[in-house]
Amino acid sequence: MLTDQSITRRARHLSLAFFLSLVSTLLQAQDKLVIVSPHWEGVKYEFTQAFEKYYLKKSGRTVLLRWMDLGGTSSIEKAVDALYRATPECCDIDIMFGGGMDPFESQKIKGHLFPYKIPDELLNQIPKQVQGVDLYDLDYNYYGAALSSFGISQNIPVCKYLHLPQVSTWEDLTQPGLESWISSADPRKSGSVHMIYEIILQAYGWERGWEILYQMSGNIRSFLPDSPAPLKEVTVGDAAYGLTIDINGLSQQTFLGRENVRFFIPPNVSVINPDGIAILRGAPHLAIAEDFLNFVLSPDGQSLWMKPLGEQGGAQKFGITRMGIIPSMYPNDPSKLLVPTNPFVERIGFIYDNSLGSLRWQLVNQLMGQTIIDIHPHLQAAWKAINRLPPEQAEPLKNEFSQPFINESRVKELSQLWRKDKVAADRLGNEWMQQAVKRFDRLTQRAETLLSVIHK
Numbered sequence: 001m002l003t004d005q006s007i008t009r010r011a012r013h014l015s016l017a018f019f020l021s022l023v024s025t026l027l028q029a030q031d032k033l034v035i036v037s038p039h040w041e042g043v044k045y046e047f048t049q050a051f052e053k054y055y056l057k058k059s060g061r062t063v064l065l066r067w068m069d070l071g072g073t074s075s076i077e078k079a080v081d082a083l084y085r086a087t088p089e090c091c092d093i094d095i096m097f098g099g100g101m102d103p104f105e106s107q108k109i110k111g112h113l114f115p116y117k118i119p120d121e122l123l124n125q126i127p128k129q130v131q132g133v134d135l136y137d138l139d140y141n142y143y144g145a146a147l148s149s150f151g152i153s154q155n156i157p158v159c160k161y162l163h164l165p166q167v168s169t170w171e172d173l174t175q176p177g178l179e180s181w182i183s184s185a186d187p188r189k190s191g192s193v194h195m196i197y198e199i200i201l202q203a204y205g206w207e208r209g210w211e212i213l214y215q216m217s218g219n220i221r222s223f224l225p226d227s228p229a230p231l232k233e234v235t236v237g238d239a240a241y242g243l244t245i246d247i248n249g250l251s252q253q254t255f256l257g258r259e260n261v262r263f264f265i266p267p268n269v270s271v272i273n274p275d276g277i278a279i280l281r282g283a284p285h286l287a288i289a290e291d292f293l294n295f296v297l298s299p300d301g302q303s304l305w306m307k308p309l310g311e312q313g314g315a316q317k318f319g320i321t322r323m324g325i326i327p328s329m330y331p332n333d334p335s336k337l338l339v340p341t342n343p344f345v346e347r348i349g350f351i352y353d354n355s356l357g358s359l360r361w362q363l364v365n366q367l368m369g370q371t372i373i374d375i376h377p378h379l380q381a382a383w384k385a386i387n388r389l390p391p392e393q394a395e396p397l398k399n400e401f402s403q404p405f406i407n408e409s410r411v412k413e414l415s416q417l418w419r420k421d422k423v424a425a426d427r428l429g430n431e432w433m434q435q436a437v438k439r440f441d442r443l444t445q446r447a448e449t450l451l452s453v454i455h456k
Contacts, residue, residue, distance in 0.1 A: 029064035031055070033288045036068040036076055037097040038191065040228060040248075042318025046304050047296070049316065054295050055288070063288060072226050073099030073191025074365065077106065080280070084112055090282030094289040097145065097277045097296075099191040101134075102198075104142035104276040105358040113141040114279040116290055122297055125326045130343050131272045132351035135325055144274025145296050146305050147323035147343055150196045151265040153234045153242045153249045156258075164240050169266040170200050173241060174215035176387035179380075182219045183230035183239035186373055188365045190227040192245040195273060198357045198364060203269040203350055206408035214372065214402045218383025223373045235261060250321040250339075271352040272343045274325070302326050306339055360411055362418035362425075370429045371405050371436040382440040385447035393450055397443050405432050 037044065048065045055063045070079045076099065083091035096107065107113050117123065117140040126135055126143075136143040152167060159166070164181060167173060173182055187194035201209035221239060224230055230242035231252055242249075249263030277296055279289045295301045300313065305322035306329065307314025324330075327344040341348070372379060386397045406414065418425045 028062060030061040031059075031063040031285065031288055032066060033063060033095065033285050033292055034066045034068065034093050035095040035097050035292075036070055036080070036093050037095075037099075038072050038076060038227070039098045042251075042315070042320055043098070046315040046318055046320060047301070050300070050304055051292060051295050054300065055291060058291065068093065072185075072189045073103050074188050074194065077103050080107065080112060081110065084110070084281075090284060091280055092284060093280050094283040094285050095277065095292060096280055098275055100148070100195050101142070101144065101274050101276045101354060102195075102358040102361050103191055104137070104278050105354070106361060107278070107280075108137065108139075108141045112281050114281045114283060114286070115140045116279050116293060118143070118294055118297055122294060125299075125328065126297065127325075127327060127344070130274075130325075131347060131349075133272060133274065133354060135274055142276045142278035143293070143297055144325050145277040146275045146302075147325060148192070148195075148273050148275050149246045149265050149323075149343075149348055150192065150199060150270050150273070151244065151246060151249060151263055153231055153244050153252065154262045154264075155234045155237055155240050156260055156262055158237045158240045162240065167241060168264070170203075170212055170216070170269060173219060174212055175219075178219040178241070179384060179387070180219065180221045181240040182216065182221065183233040183242040184217075184220050184223055185227050185230055185243070186223040186225060187368050188373075189225050192227045193230075193243060194361070194365060195245075195357075196243050197368060198361075199269070199271055199349075199352065201364065202353060202356070206404065206411070210404035211402035213368070214379070215383070215398070217372045217376070218380060218387075218401075220376075223376065247320065247322050251319065254319060254321065265348060268349050270349045272323075272348055273352065275322075297325070299326060299329060302329055360415040363411065363415045366418065366425070366429045367405060367432065370433040375433060375437050375440070378437050378440040378444075382443040382447070385444045385451070389447055389450055390454070394447075397447055400439070401443055405435060 044067045051065065052063055055061065070076045076096070080091055080093070080096065083093070091112075096104070104113070129135060130147065152173070154167065158164070162181075164178065165172065165175065185193040187197050197213060200212055203209070204212060224233070227245060228248055230239065231244050231248045233239040234242040235252060235256065244263070246263070246265065253261050253263045277293060279286070279293060283289045302324040303313040304315050305320050306324045309315055309319040321339060323339045323341070323343055330342040330344065382401060386394050386401060389397070414428070417428070
């Protein structure tokens with residue numbers, strides 16, 4: 001019979017065994033590579049296993065891949081920036097892997113990337129663009145390692161039980177009946193969720209985009225710390241809808257079945273976006289970093305994203321489900337791959353302006369943070385009160401509720417502020433927060449006053 005003490009002793013032995021195994025691996029590996037990435041466990045595991053075999057065969061040497069977990073893309077960017085401020089020559093990291101393309105353009109501007117042109121036999125297989133979006137930097141500072149799209153995951157049983165609607169686009173998430181049934185993440189901590197908000201702003205335009213973002217945020221239960229978290233809430237039924245990147249949504253749909261969790265991409269208002277990879281300036285293991293980049297962008301590396309689990313050349317433990325960047329790897333029969341579509345043939349949405357998205361990355365994060373996330377209870381209270389009114393009385397309040405706090409004409413000017421004067425930028429952000437609290441509290445009071453007259 002196992003007692004608490006015996007269980008504790010066994011746990012200690014297991015922990016010691018794991019530690020000794022890890023030390024043994026560290027001592028035995030002849031080479032090392034340090035990667036910072038927001039990717040989930042499956043991506044890290046599959047690329048580690050495959051690259052170790054590739055590297056051993058190529059060089060006759062063993063290699064240890066050390067994956068640094070610094071949080072989501074936005075948190076990684078802040079950490080990398082801080083490391084380079086401390087030691088400008090080197091941040092002791094070799095590879096930055098994952099998180100869209102905008103952060104890589106930002107790191108390029110800051111001079112944090114190492115230009116590396118992959119061999120021509122690999123580069124010639126990759127088109128310069130897909131659906132109007134660049135697949136790699138023309139100066140070879142960064143490359144798209146895979147393709148992503150963005151959409152909504154829906155818990156089918158929860159929606160049926162609560163009689164919630166079948167949504168099909170971002171606008172549908174603004175419906176009053178969805179209050180507290182939508183899950184999202186904080187775009188300041190998650191690059192993929194930031195992309196969803198930037199997509200909405202570009203697809204609908206600045207004014208209409210913010211209208212959707214404010215009203216949708218009134219229905220969001222909370223803003224979670226990383227991109228996988230909303231899908232977890234959808235999976236367990238705490239939320240009916242979640243904003244997510246395709247890799248998370250499709251993986252969960254495959255695991256649980258379409259009858260339980262449905263992932264879909266809103267038609268014409270989503271985009272194909274490359275997920276970047278780059279070598280960081282001063283990489284301590286430069287030659288190995290170049291080998292890793294070559295591997296990820298080769299057919300062998302691309303197969304890990306796309307081929308069914310367990311198939312030769314595909315992932316062996318985790319089905320990753322990601323669209324690759326080499327058109328010739330898409331067969332005529334899409335059922336032979338994990339991915340649901342060929343982005344080089346089928347158009348998914350509008351043409352995304354990558355330069356604009358990169359320019360205003362920090363500005364959009366600040367607006368989302370200061371006027372929505374950090375004062376979310378005030379926003380929720382106003383939205384709830386407004387939606388209790390009859391439509392004709394709610395409409396003017398709803399219009400005021402949804403107005404952006406800056407005009408589009410000022411976007412480029414203020415975007416530069418976040419690059420040049422952090423103190424002034426923070427001061428402006430605090431002003432927006434105060435304005436937002438006053439606006440939403442005022443609207444709550446007006447709505448409650450109108451309701452009290454109605455109920456007399």
